[in-house]
Amino acid sequence: MDLDVLFLSRFQFALTIMFHYLFPPLSIGLGVIMVVTEGMYLKTKNRQYESMARFWTKVFAVVFAMGVATGIVMEFEFGTNWATYSRYVGDVFGSPLAAEGIFAFFLESGFLAILVFGWDRVSPRVHFFSTVMVSLGSMFSAVWIVVANSWQQTPAGFHIVGEGMMARAEITDFWAMVFNPSSVDRLVHTLIGSFILGAFFVMSITAYYILRNRHLEMAKQSFTIALVIGVISSLAALVSGHVQANTVAVTQPAKLAAFEGHFRTGPGDMYLFGIPDAEEERVRLGLAIPGGLSFLIHNDFSTPVTGLDQYAPEDRPPLQIPFQSYHIMISLGMYFIFITLLAAFFRWRGTLFDKRWLLWVFVFSIIGPYISNQAGWIAAEVGRQPWIVQDLLRTSDALSKSVAAGEVLTSIILFTVIYLFLFAIWLYIMNEKIKTGPEDVSALAGAGAEGGMIETISTRTGTGGPSLTSSRGDEHAGSNGPGNSDSPADSERGKEEK
Amino acid sequence: MDLNIFWFVLMGVLLIGYAVLDGFDLGVGILHLFVKKDEERRILMNSIGPLWDGNEVWLVTFGGAMFAAFPHVYATAFSGFYLPFIFLLFALIFRAVSMEFRSKQENPRWRKAWDVSFTVASTLASFLFGVAVGNVMIGLPIGADMNFQGTVLDLLGPYPLLIGVFAVATFAMHGSIYLYLKTEGDLQKRIHRWMWTTFGIFLVLYIFSTMATLVSLPSAVTNFRDVPWAWVVVVLNVLAIANIPRAIYVGRPGYAFISSTATIAALTFLFGFALFPNMIVSSIDPAYNLTIYNAASSQKTLGIMRWIAILGMPFVLSYTIAIYWIFRGKTTLGKFSY
Numbered sequence: 001m002d003l004d005v006l007f008l009s010r011f012q013f014a015l016t017i018m019f020h021y022l023f024p025p026l027s028i029g030l031g032v033i034m035v036v037t038e039g040m041y042l043k044t045k046n047r048q049y050e051s052m053a054r055f056w057t058k059v060f061a062v063v064f065a066m067g068v069a070t071g072i073v074m075e076f077e078f079g080t081n082w083a084t085y086s087r088y089v090g091d092v093f094g095s096p097l098a099a100e101g102i103f104a105f106f107l108e109s110g111f112l113a114i115l116v117f118g119w120d121r122v123s124p125r126v127h128f129f130s131t132v133m134v135s136l137g138s139m140f141s142a143v144w145i146v147v148a149n150s151w152q153q154t155p156a157g158f159h160i161v162g163e164g165m166m167a168r169a170e171i172t173d174f175w176a177m178v179f180n181p182s183s184v185d186r187l188v189h190t191l192i193g194s195f196i197l198g199a200f201f202v203m204s205i206t207a208y209y210i211l212r213n214r215h216l217e218m219a220k221q222s223f224t225i226a227l228v229i230g231v232i233s234s235l236a237a238l239v240s241g242h243v244q245a246n247t248v249a250v251t252q253p254a255k256l257a258a259f260e261g262h263f264r265t266g267p268g269d270m271y272l273f274g275i276p277d278a279e280e281e282r283v284r285l286g287l288a289i290p291g292g293l294s295f296l297i298h299n300d301f302s303t304p305v306t307g308l309d310q311y312a313p314e315d316r317p318p319l320q321i322p323f324q325s326y327h328i329m330i331s332l333g334m335y336f337i338f339i340t341l342l343a344a345f346f347r348w349r350g351t352l353f354d355k356r357w358l359l360w361v362f363v364f365s366i367i368g369p370y371i372s373n374q375a376g377w378i379a380a381e382v383g384r385q386p387w388i389v390q391d392l393l394r395t396s397d398a399l400s401k402s403v404a405a406g407e408v409l410t411s412i413i414l415f416t417v418i419y420l421f422l423f424a425i426w427l428y429i430m431n432e433k434i435k436t437g438p439e440d441v442s443a444l445a446g447a448g449a450e451g452g453m454i455e456t457i458s459t460r461t462g463t464g465g466p467s468l469t470s471s472r473g474d475e476h477a478g479s480n481g482p483g484n485s486d487s488p489a490d491s492e493r494g495k496e497e498k
Numbered sequence: 499m500d501l502n503i504f505w506f507v508l509m510g511v512l513l514i515g516y517a518v519l520d521g522f523d524l525g526v527g528i529l530h531l532f533v534k535k536d537e538e539r540r541i542l543m544n545s546i547g548p549l550w551d552g553n554e555v556w557l558v559t560f561g562g563a564m565f566a567a568f569p570h571v572y573a574t575a576f577s578g579f580y581l582p583f584i585f586l587l588f589a590l591i592f593r594a595v596s597m598e599f600r601s602k603q604e605n606p607r608w609r610k611a612w613d614v615s616f617t618v619a620s621t622l623a624s625f626l627f628g629v630a631v632g633n634v635m636i637g638l639p640i641g642a643d644m645n646f647q648g649t650v651l652d653l654l655g656p657y658p659l660l661i662g663v664f665a666v667a668t669f670a671m672h673g674s675i676y677l678y679l680k681t682e683g684d685l686q687k688r689i690h691r692w693m694w695t696t697f698g699i700f701l702v703l704y705i706f707s708t709m710a711t712l713v714s715l716p717s718a719v720t721n722f723r724d725v726p727w728a729w730v731v732v733v734l735n736v737l738a739i740a741n742i743p744r745a746i747y748v749g750r751p752g753y754a755f756i757s758s759t760a761t762i763a764a765l766t767f768l769f770g771f772a773l774f775p776n777m778i779v780s781s782i783d784p785a786y787n788l789t790i791y792n793a794a795s796s797q798k799t800l801g802i803m804r805w806i807a808i809l810g811m812p813f814v815l816s817y818t819i820a821i822y823w824i825f826r827g828k829t830t831l832g833k834f835s836y
Contacts, residue, residue, distance in 0.1 A: 094562070
C-alpha cells in the first residue's frame with residue numbers, strides 16, 4: 001500500500017486510539033476495585049482497606065491522567081483527519097460526544113480532584129461518594145462513546161439529507177439512535193472487558209507482592225476481591241460475547257463472515273484457529289467445529305449462515321486482521337475463565353496463596369486482557385471496513401480534503417515518538433509505584449494525626465508534623481512510633497525498607 | 499429563541515468558561531520557571547493541581563458542542579488548522595503529564611525536565627489558542643465546498659501571531675494574580691512584582707492588538723451599528739482592565755482577579771460578537787462564509803442538544819463551584835500533593 005492520505009490517516013487513528021485504549025478500560029476496571037475497597041473500609045473501619053484504597057487511588061490517578069491526555073487527541077482527530085466524516089455524522093454523532101463532555105467528563109474531573117487531593121479535606125463519606133462518582137463517570141464516558149461507535153456499526157434513528165458529497169445523516173429519533181441495534185450489547189461487552197482488565201491488573205500486582213512476601217495481608221485481600229470480580233466478569237464476557245455474535249450475524253453479516261472466514265453461504269464452521277485465504281476462498285491450516293457457527297447463531301448445525309459471496313468484492317471487509325484478532329480475543333476469553341476458576345477453586349480450598357507457580361502465572365496474565373481488549377476492538381473496527389458508517393459512508397470518502405499526506409506523515413512520526421516516550425515513562429512510574437507499594441497500616445495511623453481519613457488513635461508523638469516532602473523515608477519514619485506494633489504489617493517492614 | 503443563536507451563545511459561554519478557568523492555570527504554567535526552588539515550584543503546580551483537569555473539560559465540551567451543533571465549523575476549522583492543532587494536542591498532553599510525572603521522582607534533573615516541559619507546553623498552548631482566534635478573526639481561505647484551501651503558512655500571518663502573543667500575556671497576567679491569591683510569605687511578595695510586570699506587558703499588547711484589529715479589520719465593528727448596547731461591554735472591558743492595577747495597588751487581589759476574569763470574558767465576548775452571525779469567514783468570497791445557519795446541525799438535533807445542555811449545565815456549574823470551594827485558600831503541600 002502506498003503512503004496516501006487514506007492509509008496514513010487510518011494508521012494514525014489506529015495508533016492513537018490503541019494507545020488511548022490502554023488507559024480508559026483500566027480506569028473503569030480500577031474504579032470498581034476502588035469502590036469495593038473503600039466501601040469495605042467504611043463498613044469495617046479496617047485500616048487494611050484504607051491502605052488498599054489509597055494505593056489503588058494513586059495508581060488510578062496516573063492511569064487517568066494518561067487517559068485524559070490521550071483522549072483529547074481522539075476528539076480532535078475526528079475533525080483534523082476525518083472532516084468529511086464529521087460533516088456527515090455530526091448531526092447524529094455529535095450529540096453523544098457533547099453529552100459525554102457535559103455529563104461524564106465534568107463529573108469525573110470534579111470528583112477526581114476530591115479523590116486524589118481531598119483525603120484530608122472532606123469526610124470519609126464524601127470521599128467515598130466521590131470515588132463512586134468517578135467510577136460511574138468513567139462508565140458514563142464509555143456509554144456515550146460506545147453509543148456513537150455503535151451507531152457507525154448499526155445506524156438507526158436517522159435519515160439522509162442532501163446528495164453526493166453534500167449528503168449527511170440527520171437525527172429523526174434520538175432514542176432510536178442511542179439504543180441502536182448494537183449499542184447495548186457492545187456497551188456491556190466493553191464494560192465487562194474493562195472489569196476483566198482491572199481485576200487482572202490488581203491480581204498481577206498483588207500476586208507479585210505475595211510472591212515477594214510483601215504487604216501480605218493487603219495483597220491477599222485485594223487479590224481475593226479482584227478474583228471475585230475476575231470470575232464473574234470472565235463468565236459474563238462469554239455470555240455477552242455470544243449475544244453480540246448473534247446481533248452481528250443479523251446486523252453485519254459480512255463482519256461475522258470475515259471473523260470466521262465463511263466464504264460461501266451455507267452451514268458455517270467455527271474455527272479454533274486458521275489462516276483465511278481470500279484468493280482461494282478457504283481457511284488454511286485451520287481446525288474447525290463443523291457447523292459450529294450455524295449452531296452458535298441458530299442453535300442448529302446445518303442452518304445456512306450468510307457468507308462473503310453475498311457481497312461484491314469492493315464491499316467485503318479485509319480477512320486476515322478481523323479473523324485473527326477475533327480468534328485471539330476468544331481464546332484469551334476462554335483462558336480468563338479457566339485461570340480465574342482454577343484460582344477460585346484453590347482459594348476456596350485455602351491453598352491458593354501457596355501455589356507459587358499459579359501466582360507467577362497471574363503476574364504475567366495482565367498482558368492477556370490488554371491484548372483481548374485491543375483485539376476485540378480491532379476485530380470490530382476492521383470488520384466494519386470498507387465502511388466508516390456501515391453501508392452508508394466509505395472510509396475512503398470520509399477524509400479531510402484540506403489535509404495533505406505530508407502533514408499526516410509528520411503528525412504520525414511525532415505521535416509515534418511522543419507516545420513511545422510517554423509509554424516508557426508511564427511504565428517506569430507504574431513500576432516504581434508498584435515497587436513502593438501501599439503504605440503500611442501503621443503509617444496511616446500516623447497520617448491520621450495530620451487529619452487523615454479517620455481521626456482514630458494517634459498514639460504517635462514526635463517524628464515531625466505535616467511533612468512537606470512526602471518522601472518515602474518520611475512515611476516510614478512515622479511508622480516507628482509506639483502503639484502500632486499490633487499491626488501485622490509491621491513484621492514486614494524490615495524487608496521493605498531495603 | 500432561535501436555536502442557532504442559542505447554540506452560538508452557549509458555545510460562547512463554554513469558550514468564556516474555558517478561557518477564564520484554564521486561562522489562569524495556563525498562566526501558572528507560563529510563569530512556572532520563574533521560581534527556582536523545588537518547594538516553590540511544587541506550590542505553583544499544586545495551586546492548580548485539583549483544578550486544571552476540570553478546567554480543561556470546558557475545552558473538551560466546547561469541542562464536543564461544536565461537533566454536535568456546528569459540524570461544518572468543527573470539520574473546517576480542525577482540518578484547516580491541522581498542524582497547529584496537532585501541536586496544540588502535544589502541548590496539552592505534555593502539560594498534563596508534566597504535572598503528573600514530575601513529583602514521582604526526587605532526582606533534580608528529572609524534575610527540571612518536567613518543569614521545562616510544563617512551561618513550554620503551557621506557553622505553546624496559549625499561543626496557539628491565540629493564533630487560532632486571530633485567524634478566525636481575519637478569515638481563512640475557505641472555498642465553496644467549505645474546505646480550507648491554504649497551507650500552514652497562511653495561518654502564520656502577523657495579526658494571528660500578535661494575537662497569539664497577546665493570549666500568552668493575558669494568561670500570564672491572569673495566572674500571576676491567581677498565584678498571588680494562593681500563596682503566602684516571601685513567594686507571594688515576589689509574585690506581587692510579577693503582577694505588575696505581567697500587567698504592563700498585557701497592557702502594551704492589548705493596545706497593539708486593539709489597534710491592529712481596528713486597522714486590519716474595520717468590519718469587526720459593523721455589528722455595533724445594529725446592536726449599540728454592545729458598547730457597554732467595551733466600556734466594561736476598559737474599566738475592568740483599569741481596575742486591575744488599582745486593585746493591586748490598594749491591596750485587594752481578589753478584585754484584581756475578578757477584573758482579569760471580566761477582562762478575559764469581555765474579550766471573548768467581543769470576539770464572538772464581532773464574528774456573529776459568521777463562525778468562519780472566507781477570505782475568498784463572503785458567500786462561502788460558514789454561518790450559524792449554513793454550518794449548523796438540523797433543528798431537531800439543536801433542540802435535543804438544548805435539552806442536554808439545560809439538564810447538564812447546572813451539574814457542571816455545581817461541580818465547578820464545589821471543587822473551587824473545597825480547594826479554596828492558600829496552597830499547602832501535603833502527602834497527596836504533586
